Amino acid sequence: MSVLVISEHDNSTLKPATLNTITAAIEVGGDVHVLVAGKGSQSVVSQVSTIVGVSKVFVADNAVYEHQLAENISKLVVELASDYSHIMTPATTTGKNLLPRVAALLDVAQISDIIQVESSDTFVRPVYAGNAIATVKSTDVTKVITVRSTGFDAAVPEGGNANQVTVEQVIESNKCRFVSDQLVESDRPELTAASVIVSGGRGMGSGDNFKLLEGVADKLGAAIGASRAAVDAGFVPNDMQVGQTGKTVAPDLYVAVGISGAIQHLAGMKDSKVIVAINKDEDAPIFQIADYGLVADLFEAVPELESSL
Amino acid sequence: MKILVAVKRVIDYNVKVRIKSDHTNVDLTNTKMSMNPFCEIAVEEAIRLKEKGVASEIVVATIGSKACQETLRTALALGADRAIQVEAEDALDSLSVAKLLAKLATDENADLVIMGKQAIDSDNNQTGQMLAALLDYPQATFASEVVVEGGEAVVTREVDGGLQTLAIQLPAVITTDLRLNEPRFAKLPDIMKAKRKPLDVKTPEELGVEIKSNLEIVSVTPPPERSGGVKVTSVSELVEKLKNEAKVIS
Ligand SMILES: Cc1cc2nc3c(=O)[nH]c(=O)nc-3n(C[C@H](O)[C@H](O)[C@H](O)COP(=O)(O)OP(=O)(O)OC[C@H]3O[C@@H](n4cnc5c(N)ncnc54)[C@H](O)[C@@H]3O)c2cc1C
Numbered sequence: 001m002s003v004l005v006i007s008e009h010d011n012s013t014l015k016p017a018t019l020n021t022i023t024a025a026i027e028v029g030g031d032v033h034v035l036v037a038g039k040g041s042q043s044v045v046s047q048v049s050t051i052v053g054v055s056k057v058f059v060a061d062n063a064v065y066e067h068q069l070a071e072n073i074s075k076l077v078v079e080l081a082s083d084y085s086h087i088m089t090p091a092t093t094t095g096k097n098l099l100p101r102v103a104a105l106l107d108v109a110q111i112s113d114i115i116q117v118e119s120s121d122t123f124v125r126p127v128y129a130g131n132a133i134a135t136v137k138s139t140d141v142t143k144v145i146t147v148r149s150t151g152f153d154a155a156v157p158e159g160g161n162a163n164q165v166t167v168e169q170v171i172e173s174n175k176c177r178f179v180s181d182q183l184v185e186s187d188r189p190e191l192t193a194a195s196v197i198v199s200g201g202r203g204m205g206s207g208d209n210f211k212l213l214e215g216v217a218d219k220l221g222a223a224i225g226a227s228r229a230a231v232d233a234g235f236v237p238n239d240m241q242v243g244q245t246g247k248t249v250a251p252d253l254y255v256a257v258g259i260s261g262a263i264q265h266l267a268g269m270k271d272s273k274v275i276v277a278i279n280k281d282e283d284a285p286i287f288q289i290a291d292y293g294l295v296a297d298l299f300e301a302v303p304e305l306e307s308s309l
Numbered sequence: 310m311k312i313l314v315a316v317k318r319v320i321d322y323n324v325k326v327r328i329k330s331d332h333t334n335v336d337l338t339n340t341k342m343s344m345n346p347f348c349e350i351a352v353e354e355a356i357r358l359k360e361k362g363v364a365s366e367i368v369v370a371t372i373g374s375k376a377c378q379e380t381l382r383t384a385l386a387l388g389a390d391r392a393i394q395v396e397a398e399d400a401l402d403s404l405s406v407a408k409l410l411a412k413l414a415t416d417e418n419a420d421l422v423i424m425g426k427q428a429i430d431s432d433n434n435q436t437g438q439m440l441a442a443l444l445d446y447p448q449a450t451f452a453s454e455v456v457v458e459g460g461e462a463v464v465t466r467e468v469d470g471g472l473q474t475l476a477i478q479l480p481a482v483i484t485t486d487l488r489l490n491e492p493r494f495a496k497l498p499d500i501m502k503a504k505r506k507p508l509d510v511k512t513p514e515e516l517g518v519e520i521k522s523n524l525e526i527v528s529v530t531p532p533p534e535r536s537g538g539v540k541v542t543s544v545s546e547l548v549e550k551l552k553n554e555a556k557v558i559s
């Protein structure tokens with residue numbers, strides 16, 4: 001048994017979801033090797049080399065890999081695949097974009113979004129927006145898997161000492177060209193890695209009103225999330241969406257403000273340790289899963305919350 | 310330009326799925342079924358490209374049992390020109406679906422395949438990417454804006470950090486995200502007209518695709534229940550409970 005993990009990074013920093021994926025890989029058993037494909041990503045390579053449990057790092061450093069395009073990176077992964085029983089990535093937008101291509105090229109199934117490793121061939125994953133939990137067994141020679149971060153602790157980032165191996169293959173992506181990125185800059189913790197999240201829904205009424213949540217988030221060191229309705233209404237950018245089709249989060253504390261609690265939203269946050277809901281409708285479904293519910297107008301409750309923290 | 314749209318019939322998004330008491334699978338008997346919401350967006354995008362004069366024909370396809378013809382008729386009523394049902398069991402694995410769609414895309418000579426990013430039953434988010442790999446086509450997944458021009462599609466994608474724009478050469482595969490467009494509703498006269506639009510039925514054997522899956526469902530269980538908690542009456546009570554009872558803030 002040996003597992004190849006495809007790391008996720010922006011050529012300078014390793015994305016934390018990779019650490020959770022490495023834990024899943026360690027649970028499968030055997031050697032854990034990590035591919036860092038990028039351009040000028042030496043610092044990522046150094047970060048990966050010290051992760052406890054990783055014994056080898058493949059380094060594919062070339063301009064063609066700068067934007068992590070699925071078209072060529074899938075082929076690069078396939079070149080390495082024959083030595084591995086398992087190939088894993090985080091179930092992030094980058095991982096979801098890439099890995100099904102790898103599976104198809106290897107003519108095997110992909111197991112999406114696992115939250116548990118039962119054994120080296122049996123995995124647990126939510127389906128139907130988390131309203132059913134499926135245990136699936138694969139008899140494919142190579143198991144191709146994306147890993148939901150909230151299902152696994154982060155691997156220990158310091159203390160390991162992996163070998164570095166250079167991968168020479170340069171595979172072009174001539175049918176797909178990167179045009180631009182509009183990434184949202186924020187000083188707050190990343191949503192999927194935050195231990196406290198304050199989220200706003202349609203009840204916030206406008207993008208400006210999200211400033212109210214910032215005050216609370218500042219005091220709690222929290223990330224800010226949103227429902228789809230808040231994103232659709234243009235209050236906040238898409239990268240803040242929590243839910244079945246947005247991000248899955250499981251912080252220690254999730255505060256839902258002006259969010260009704262549709263199943264698609266719950267799918268992304270109901271594994272949070274403690275859930276607080278602030279909503280003026282006492283029958284809002286969110287209260288059925290909230291540990292602490294406050295029936296109140298958010299425009300009064302949120303400023304008061306900020307000043308009492 | 311010809312567009313192939315793949316649509317899937319799934320549980321209606323407003324319905325909470327039941328699980329069989331023996332935990333062998335979900336129970337879909339007498340459950341309301343609809344077109345997967347992401348596929349509705351795919352159909353809508355194809356229609357808009359046709360209305361703009363970019364596309365000349367829209368072929369809509371589904372892989373599944375006869376009941377899926379209903380979903381195809383919906384797409385025809387919305388504006389697709391022709392439909393193809395590939396007769397197969399429902400809940401086929403994504404790789405087999407992708408192989409069947411690859412054959413259809415090749416036979417039809419489609420310049421663009423548009424599909425949903427994810428089926429809300431399996432939550433797989435795989436089929437489009439697999440199809441693109443099998444055909445060695447470029448892909449733009451999770452699209453929130455599509456512009457087709459001069460033999461390529463410039464697509465804005467919703468990614469974890471914000472947005473990314475890619476230019477992909479046609480033929481290509483695009484998968485839709487929720488904000489790409491707002492699908493229209495079918496009008497009654499169009500629903501009547503759709504009954505007369507062509508709908509072909511094919512089998513995997515005719516298409517020369519072998520269906521196999523090495524993935525077996527061991528069990529399907531309900532998620533752990535979250536017991537509803539308490540209502541607090543004031544912000545100060547909330548803060549006190551978070552500090553002293555839940556101990557999640559200090
Ligand atoms: C295929 C599909 C995928 C989806 N994926 C997602 C997803 O990933 N994430 C997601 O969130 N949604 C998703 N949705 C949408 C989901 O079904 C709901 O429409 C959405 O979650 C509703 O957002 P909301 O709770 O903010 O808005 P609403 O349901 O409109 O709720 C607003 C709430 O705010 C409260 N409120 C209003 N004013 C105040 C006030 N002054 N003070 C206090 N409370 C107030 C109201 O009582 C109400 O409960 C998806 C839908 C589909 C079809």
Ligand SMILES: Nc1ncnc2c1ncn2[C@@H]1O[C@H](COP(=O)(O)O)[C@@H](O)[C@H]1O
Binds near residue numbers: 316370401428429431
């Ligand atoms: N049985 C099917 N028939 C037609 N299209 C499908 C089928 N299954 C999946 N698809 C397409 O693939 C998309 C993504 O599905 P999935 O990869 O299963 O999450 C769907 O939105 C459809 O466009």
